[in-house]
Amino acid sequence: MDAFPAFFPLAGRTVVIAGEGEAAEAKERLLESSPATIRRLKGDDAKKPISYQGAILAFVASRDDAFALAACAAARAAHVPVNAVDRPELCDFTTPAVIDRGEVVAAIGTAGASPMLATILRHDIEVRVPEGAGRVAALFRKLQTEVREALPEPHRRRAFLRAALTGSAAQAAISGDMEAAERRLREALAKGEQGLGVVQLLDARGPAELLTLKASRALAEADVLVCDAGVDPNVVSLARRDAERLAPGMVTPAQLKALVEEGKRVVRLTEGPVPADDLAEAGVVVEILPFAANS
Secondary structure (H helix, E strand, C coil), X not given: CCCCCCCCCCCCCEEEEECCCHHHHHHHHHHCXXXXXXXXXXXXXXXXXXXXXXXXXXXXXXXXXXXXXXXXXHHHHCCCCEEECCCHHHCCCCCCEEEEECCEEEEECCCCCCHHHHHHHHHHHHCCCCCCHHHHHHHHHHCHHHHXXXXXXXXXXHHHHHHHCCCHHHHHHHHCCHHHHHHHHHHHHHHCCCCCCEEEEEECCCCHHHCCHHHHHHHHHCXXXXXXXXXXXXXXXXXXXCCEEECHHHCCHHHHHHHHHCCCEEEEEECCCCCCHHXXXXXXXXXXXCCCCCC
16 A cells, blocks of 8 residues: 555545646535535735645645745645645645445545546545435434444444445435434344354355455455465455454364354455365355355
8 A cells, every 4th residue: 555545534624726727626526515614715815825824734735846836835834744746746635536425434545646536546446425425424414423322333334334324214315315324223233133144155266356246245244254275365465454363273063153143243264165065064144155146
């Protein structure tokens, strides 16, 4: 990872855009749906550190090299991170290609190496993110404290949220009926509805780029990973970083059954054909994940 992605909260914050022209206008359009206050600077005002006081970020957009250099220096003197359009040597950060769904924001960056590639990748991902995704995130943020208090155990909370994200509450939020969405989510929480645990088996010899969407999602949702020594590390890297990791010799079918009964999702990564029979005989709910799209 050559650059670390970070999200800056914008509510109640100020963002400075220094300069004139289409590039400056493009930065303002990028931020127009945000809750930030946009401060535009031109001429000599952009060269004064006091003009950047209190800002969280600054963008400098100008064809004038001397102006860009002076504006960047002024922003840094005010301890404000700065991005200078088309001048990577002056940048403290780069601007990613952004997918904006309100509460849900995705960003694709190439550390300034290829903005066009970032834009192409953004379009590929954008079609998979529904317009209402931000409303779903807003719903879960509003009820976050209630969910945490009702389900203090992390794996049970994840199981509930996993089920809720594909349930009627989320569908209501996507369609824009937030009142119904809140009511349905609270009803589900009161009933204690949550997804069942399962053991998912995956032949993970690789390569990772052939992984099916279903297998990739299973890795992202796993509470526990049981990994053979010879599995492709690039496949393992797709799993949740905070998932519990167990070696095959540390768990028996009975122990896996206990994890499933707790509501946990276990992904068993093997370096060959998946051994399902012994688990099924022990009464473990098992799902075999296809690796490649044609498998």
